[in-house]
Amino acid sequence: MSAMSGTISLLLGIEDAGELARVTAGAEAIARTLPGPARLGLAAGTGTLDALSRLTTGRPLERLDARGRDALCARLASHAATSRIVETVKIPLLLAAGTELLPGPPEPDAPARPDAALDCTPSREWPACSTADTVVIGSGAGGAMAARTLARRGMSVIVLEEGRRFTAAEFRERPPLDRFLDLYRDGGATVALGRPPLLLPEGRAVGGSTVVNSGTCYRTPDRVLRRWASLGVPVEDFGAHLDEVEATLRVARQPVEPLGRNGLLALAGAERLGWQAAPLRRNAPGCRGSSQCAVGCPHNAKYGVHLNALPQACEAGARIVTHARAERILVERGIATGVRARRPDGSCFEIITPRVVIAAGATQTPLLLRRSGLGGHPELGRGMAVHPATNVAGRFAEPVESWSGVMQSVGIEELHGDGILIEATATPPGMTSFPLPGIGRRLRGELDGARRLAVLGAMIADAPSGRVHGSRHRALLRYDLTREGAGRLRRAMVAMGRILFAAGAEEVLTGLARSPVVRDEDELTRAAAAASRADLHLAGFHPTGTAKLGAGDTAPVDPSGRLRGVRGVHVADASVLPTCPEVNPQLTIMAMALRIAGGIA
Amino acid sequence: MSGRRTTFSEVMAGTLRLAGEERPRPMRLELDVDLPGVLRPWGDTEGALTGRVVVPGWADDEAASGRLRVAPLAARRIRYTMDFTAADGRRLHLDGWKTVAPRRPVRSMTSLPVTVTDEDGTVLGEARLRFDLRRDLAAFLASFRLPARPDDPMRSRWRGRPGRLEVWYTTLTDPATGTGVWLHHELVAPDTGEARAHGWAAVFPPGGSPVFARFGPHGWSRPEDAVFTAGPVVQTAGRLTGTAGTIGWDLRESGGGRPLHTFPRWAWERELLPAAQIVPKPTAVYDGVVRFGDRTLTLRGAPGGSARIYGHGNARRWAWLHADLGGGDVCEIVAAVSTRPGLDRLPPLPLVRLRVDGTDLPSGDPLLAALRLRAGIGLPTWTVQGRLGDRWLRVEVTQRPEETVAVDYADPDGAPAVCHNSERADVRIFLARRAGRSWETEREWHLAGTGHAEVGLR
Incomplete structure (x- = not known):
């Protein structure tokens, strides 16, 4: 036994030795994928709890009996400081426990769609010296569209991707948590520092975050486009680009059949309130409702760019180099001449090219530019918007099994005009992201009762208050929730609670430490109002705007997507969005990349 | 750019791993x-690469060529x-570069990854x-050389003195009509005063009077x-254009052959004689149009040559011949008497x-060869004869007065000279070889009105 297993036994109330060993193994696997500081934090958390146990009971955690653990749990919960440590340590442990204690995904039947033909070469097999007409850095939403556009124009295109290629077979055979740790940068534990800190998971695979997103496809709202036009961004033909992207992704309204009870309850609740709600438009033709979008669709039903734009680019001659981390853009006398990339074994290779399209994502693009000596613009890395999101769960009398159905199924746009977009969003089976209340036996009880929970999430249009620091390989993200943002989130929590109560929820789990469970709307309103900014549990899913496009010199990127101050470098990812897009940004990013790539000479 | 080049030899060896093969092959x-230019570490220069690519059993090409960029x-x-x-x-392509890492300068400058591709x-x-x-x-270090850059023989040598x-x-002759065309470009830097560029053009129609005009x-x-x-x-490397009086020309110059050093090479390069002549393009071909008066001459593949003189001024007396003998053969003669005191009493040196x-x-x-030759300068006929190595040579040039123009020159010191130019000269050349106790004609050429000649007198 170790401090880790002792902590798991204490916090999750697990007594069975076999179960404990399995959950501990899972937790240790998570810890191994975490970035250094997070791993250190987790070790410090478990160590602190062990030390507290020794100080208060004279015994290490693993030698506490059931009564001792209950007493310690009560003590920990009664102090704000220890309670905060417990809540932080609980998150990865709950994730590990989910695989063991929650029902896993059903046995998948035959895949709906075969994997696409991609010309992928692992970087270890790629030569040290090569040339290309264009190098696209990143194979996500932006990179795929840029690569396709340029390859179809007859250019030789090489796409560099830090992650690797995943196949549907792998998604069918491996448990969700394993896939999660593999598919996301830093095992999904990317955190933006601030009050409160904010989880910012980013996909890292051929296809980028489109492999792990929920498949929700919103067109860029007109009010957002008008705002961009006022900033000097040409948006006249943006509608046509959105049309083309929708056709590429085969976007359609999600049929109701595979929606699942989580989505149906959201629809029912909204209908009783008279609120505008409907199944979302998604790029998932033939979705079977396995609720595994966030860990890779086992049926290839979600139509990410690894299934359309990238194979189309490869068909036009583009080549993808996987396991290749772009080290720097090579520049001579103000003109881009190539890209140096690093293989996992530390060796480098270079590609000489007159054109570089950066689509490394909003958190990585500023870093790459700084590493390349191109990060001189004062606005680079500033003004990051992330769509802060929170969720609440409603406990129903009968089983909901939110993990069975479409993961993100229903959109409730009643408050969208006020910058609040509510989406019924469950968690993949075998995983839990909702901060279940309590510790010890109570938490164990909550886990056992998780099948009766319906989960709603809400994201808000936020101020560009985030920032990407760092100039080496690890981004240090900072995001401070504004007062207005916190107000919107509180309003969103109350609205989600109202929907759940209207749908028949017995109680609502808020995720707030002080009042984790509320039984009516008034109580929820009071709990939300009393919650300080630091108490909110947040995640951000759509970092954008770290290399904004704009007409004036105050924007690092000009309206055509060209990076200012150097020739031959374009940026075509979420970084260039001038303001928060207010909706899931997949279509917006792809349409923007299409527009930028179309203008590259 | 400096007047020097940098040459060196480099050997690199390692292994080549071919796609689909398990074992790498040795490569050199x-x-x-x-x-x-002179190679400078901080510079950025690109030059020619030639050499040998050896992969035993797969390739051994001694005539590989390409480019090297050193930055x-x-x-x-x-x-x-x-x-x-x-x-x-199969024609294959090799592309690779050393990426210089400041932290590991030696290692990075001695390692060369190379990618080998086919034509596709x-x-x-x-x-x-x-x-x-x-x-x-x-x-490698011992192989470094900084040879002088081969001088462009057409480039102006005047450096302001x-x-x-x-x-x-x-000078050229239209093969269709027998008309000769002479374009004379001259830069005079007088002893006092500004340098000036001027010249003249002349057209020598057969049977008619030459047309002459000056420019500048x-x-x-x-x-x-x-x-x-x-x-x-304007005269560029491959084009001559301009107008002088009633004469206008627009000619493309191609070919030319190896430069012909009428004067010793050292005399041209070191400028040790009072003047020297060189024929950078002894067997050039001209296409284009020459207009003179109301006539137009369209040239297609007209043979001729471009020559140069650089020095202190014209000789005291001189004769010049350029005879295109066909098939790339050419005869160039400069016979001159120097203006220097003492030397001006010597006979012409051919x-x-x-x-x-x-x-x-x-x-x-x-x-040295000129010492065994004798020239008789006069008009309308002048001759050069004597020993040429183990051969005997006689050249006889006749410039008919009606097909000759007289042009006044002024030397940099202001001294006048008159030059009698003709592109309709008749030329007879005999080259004989000793056969026993007598001479036996080895080659003989007769040019009827296609020799380019001049005689300068004071």
Whole structure:
């Protein structure tokens, strides 16, 4: 036994030795994928709890009996400081426990769609010296569209991707948590520092975050486009680009059949309130409702760019180099001449090219530019918007099994005009992201009762208050929730609670430490109002705007997507969005990349 | 750019891993590099790469060629691109570069990863080559040379000194009509006063009077992309255009053959004689249009040549002949009496260059050979005869007065001279070889009205 297993036994109330060993193994696997500081934090958390146990009971955690653990749990919960440590340590442990204690995904039947033909070469097999007409850095939403556009124009295109290629077979055979740790940068534990800190998971695979997103496809709202036009961004033909992207992704309204009870309850609740709600438009033709979008669709039903734009680019001659981390853009006398990339074994290779399209994502693009000596613009890395999101769960009398159905199924746009977009969003089976209340036996009880929970999430249009620091390989993200943002989130929590109560929820789990469970709307309103900014549990899913496009010199990127101050470098990812897009940004990013790539000479 | 080049030889060896093969093959590059200018570490220069690519059993091409870019600090890169032929006859391409890492300068500047592709760009394999410091550094350093850049013989030699005369002149004969065209470009830097560019053009229609016109003078500024400019008259490496009086011309110059050094090479390069002549393009071909008066001459493949003179001024007396003997053979003669006191009492010194079947006669120094030749300068006929190595030569040039124009010249010191020019000269050349106790004619040429000649008198 170790401090880790002792902590798991204490916090999750697990007594069975076999179960404990399995959950501990899972937790240790998570810890191994975490970035250094997070791993250190987790070790410090478990160590602190062990030390507290020794100080208060004279015994290490693993030698506490059931009564001792209950007493310690009560003590920990009664102090704000220890309670905060417990809540932080609980998150990865709950994730590990989910695989063991929650029902896993059903046995998948035959895949709906075969994997696409991609010309992928692992970087270890790629030569040290090569040339290309264009190098696209990143194979996500932006990179795929840029690569396709340029390859179809007859250019030789090489796409560099830090992650690797995943196949549907792998998604069918491996448990969700394993896939999660593999598919996301830093095992999904990317955190933006601030009050409160904010989880910012980013996909890292051929296809980028489109492999792990929920498949929700919103067109860029007109009010957002008008705002961009006022900033000097040409948006006249943006509608046509959105049309083309929708056709590429085969976007359609999600049929109701595979929606699942989580989505149906959201629809029912909204209908009783008279609120505008409907199944979302998604790029998932033939979705079977396995609720595994966030860990890779086992049926290839979600139509990410690894299934359309990238194979189309490869068909036009583009080549993808996987396991290749772009080290720097090579520049001579103000003109881009190539890209140096690093293989996992530390060796480098270079590609000489007159054109570089950066689509490394909003958190990585500023870093790459700084590493390349191109990060001189004062606005680079500033003004990051992330769509802060929170969720609440409603406990129903009968089983909901939110993990069975479409993961993100229903959109409730009643408050969208006020910058609040509510989406019924469950968690993949075998995983839990909702901060279940309590510790010890109570938490164990909550886990056992998780099948009766319906989960709603809400994201808000936020101020560009985030920032990407760092100039080496690890981004240090900072995001401070504004007062207005916190107000919107509180309003969103109350609205989600109202929907759940209207749908028949017995109680609502808020995720707030002080009042984790509320039984009516008034109580929820009071709990939300009393919650300080630091108490909110947040995640951000759509970092954008770290290399904004704009007409004036105050924007690092000009309206055509060209990076200012150097020739031959374009940026075509979420970084260039001038303001928060207010909706899931997949279509917006792809349409923007299409527009930028179309203008590259 | 400096007047020197940088050449060196480099050997790199390593292994080539071909796609689909388990075991890497040994590979060796033996390279000769020729870079323009003196190689400077902070510079960025690109030059020619030739040498041998050896992959035993797969390729051994001794005639591989390509480019080398050397920019170790400016771009942190030394890039090698080469084309070579594999043993199976396929044309292949090799591209690789050393990426100079400031923290590991030696390692990074001695390691060369190379990608080998076929003509379609398909990658066939990747080589890892190294420059072996212990084995090859001494030879590498010892191979460095900074030879003088081969001088462009058409480029102006005048470097601002007073009392100099520089002439570019082109003479040609239209094979269709027998009309001769003479373009004379002259730069005079007088002893006092500004340098001026001027010249003249003359057309020699057969049976008619020559048409003559002058152009200039114009101020001189060293042209960047031309050989000579004076107002409307421009001569570039491959084109002559201009107008002079009623004569206008627009000609393309191509071919030319090896330069013919009528004067010893050292005399031209070191400028040790009062003046020297060279024929940079002894057997050029001209296409284009010449208008004179109300007539138009359209030239197609007209043979001729472009020559140069640089020195202190004209000779006291001189004769010149350019005879295109056909098939790349050419005879060039300058017979002159120097203006220097003492030397002006000597008989004319005939400098002869006879190019026959690609071989230049005399084989040695033309100035030494001139001592065995005699010239008789006069009008309408002048001659040169004497020994040319183990041969005997006689040249007889007749310039008919009606097909000759007289042109007044002024030397840089202001002294006048009159030059009698004709492009309709009759030329007879005999080349004989000793046969026993007598001479036996080896070659004989008769040019009827296609010889280009002049005689200068005071």
